[in-house]
Amino acid sequence: MNPVERVLYDEITRLLDRLAVSVPDTSFDAIRAANPTLRARLEEAEATLAAQRAGLLEGYGRWRRALEDVENLWALAAWRSAATEEPAEPASALAA
Numbered sequence: 001m002n003p004v005e006r007v008l009y010d011e012i013t014r015l016l017d018r019l020a021v022s023v024p025d026t027s028f029d030a031i032r033a034a035n036p037t038l039r040a041r042l043e044e045a046e047a048t049l050a051a052q053r054a055g056l057l058e059g060y061g062r063w064r065r066a067l068e069d070v071e072n073l074w075a076l077a078a079w080r081s082a083a084t085e086e087p088a089e090p091a092s093a094l095a096a
Contacts, residue, residue, distance in 0.1 A: 002064075004056055
């Protein structure tokens, strides 16, 4: 589980804990069935929540790939820099 997934999991767990305390002992299905308008709004809100979660995870994936790209480019730059530097010792040994 990546750091963003951990945060989102903690957030949803806290939400469920709050709901468990505030929603009466009747089942969620019974509450939804009693009010079709509320059911539709809950489904819409839950779909929005799921879409936002997916967007955050997708964005985090792009973030991680961008971090890797920057790291790889700096590693390539360091490697090229080291490759173009000529060591003084071997050059003088060849001259001798």
